[in-house]
Amino acid sequence: MLAAEAEHSTDPWVAVLSDVALCRTAPAGGATRAEIARDLTPLVSHRLSPSEFRTALDDTLAALIGRHAITEARGRCHLTDLGTSWLSDWLNCKGLPKDWADIRDVFLTARALGQHDMPLTRRKLLAKPDGLRMAILQNAYGIKLRQTPSLARMRAALAGIALKRAFGNKLAPGFSTDGGVDANSSRLLAGELARKPRDFETDGKLIAALAAEAVHAAQADVGTLRLTILRAYFSRAAGPTASEQPVTAPPRMAARTAKPPADGKAPQANATANLAKATTTGRPDLEAFSTAVLAAGEARA
Numbered sequence: 001m002l003a004a005e006a007e008h009s010t011d012p013w014v015a016v017l018s019d020v021a022l023c024r025t026a027p028a029g030g031a032t033r034a035e036i037a038r039d040l041t042p043l044v045s046h047r048l049s050p051s052e053f054r055t056a057l058d059d060t061l062a063a064l065i066g067r068h069a070i071t072e073a074r075g076r077c078h079l080t081d082l083g084t085s086w087l088s089d090w091l092n093c094k095g096l097p098k099d100w101a102d103i104r105d106v107f108l109t110a111r112a113l114g115q116h117d118m119p120l121t122r123r124k125l126l127a128k129p130d131g132l133r134m135a136i137l138q139n140a141y142g143i144k145l146r147q148t149p150s151l152a153r154m155r156a157a158l159a160g161i162a163l164k165r166a167f168g169n170k171l172a173p174g175f176s177t178d179g180g181v182d183a184n185s186s187r188l189l190a191g192e193l194a195r196k197p198r199d200f201e202t203d204g205k206l207i208a209a210l211a212a213e214a215v216h217a218a219q220a221d222v223g224t225l226r227l228t229i230l231r232a233y234f235s236r237a238a239g240p241t242a243s244e245q246p247v248t249a250p251p252r253m254a255a256r257t258a259k260p261p262a263d264g265k266a267p268q269a270n271a272t273a274n275l276a277k278a279t280t281t282g283r284p285d286l287e288a289f290s291t292a293v294l295a296a297g298e299a300r301a
Contacts, residue, residue: 013048013056014063016237021060022079022087023108025070028098030078033061039100043230047238092116102127109226112233113139125149129222130204133211136225140214141193151203152183158190158210166192 069083125131
């Protein structure tokens with residue numbers, strides 16, 4: 001949507017923040033710049049410093065105003081008809097909620113999970129703790145439930161996955177844990193999917209623990225889960241930071257290691273031989289020593 005139109009900006013975060021900034025201005029009464037900054041800061045604070053975020057947000061709002069997606073009057077930003085149309089398409093909803101929490105917890109979270117095409121009744125379950133956790137597990141394990149998700153159905157599906165991982169293709173076609181396996185045994189099986197397999201007391205504790213592990217969340221509470229999901233979404237959209245770029249060998253090192261030795265022997269063998277020869281007559285000179293060190297490092301790089 002607007003992210004594609006903002007790609008020409010010198011700040012890549014303008015493209016990332018455009019859609020969510022529209023989300024924050026959607027509630028009735030709009031939002032001030034301070035309110036927008038307050039509510040969006042937690043979503044990007046793991047990637048942007050406060051000053052970087054302020055700059056990116058100012059650029060984003062200026063771009064949205066320039067595209068007639070929002071207006072700003074008396075210190076408050078409001079969606080225009082054009083902005084409302086764009087945001088409705090992006091969130092896949094006919095009528096925008098009037099509360100920021102509803103937009104964030106249901107529609108924005110669904111977008112982050114890639115479930116924005118799900119029926120509205122399914123997406124509304126994301127506002128509930130167990131609904132969010134089960135949606136995470138559906139994504140993580142590729143689970144498709146025909147009926148409305150429930151803790152019991154999710155536990156049975158997870159138990160089936162644990163069995164298939166343990167026995168591979170040896171299970172009979174159509175095998176299911178829905179019927180013949182009691183709840184305690186099914187929960188014990190599903191608990192094998194945890195990083196530290198254990199027997200969980202209830203289905204709720206099982207689902208909560210596996211969901212937290214699936215998104216690498218520090219805690220299993222719904223607030224931490226949602227924040228982790230949204231942060232991951234923005235990180236994917238923004239791309240890797242400079243420190244996350246793949247590391248390549250320096251040009252001089254690459255050229256030196258690629259050059260074959262004149263006598264056909266391995267570089268380390270030559271350098272070691274030279275160093276050994278030097279030590280028989282006394283202390284090695286700097287050139288012999290550094291050559292041996294570099295060759296040894298290359299062999300173990």
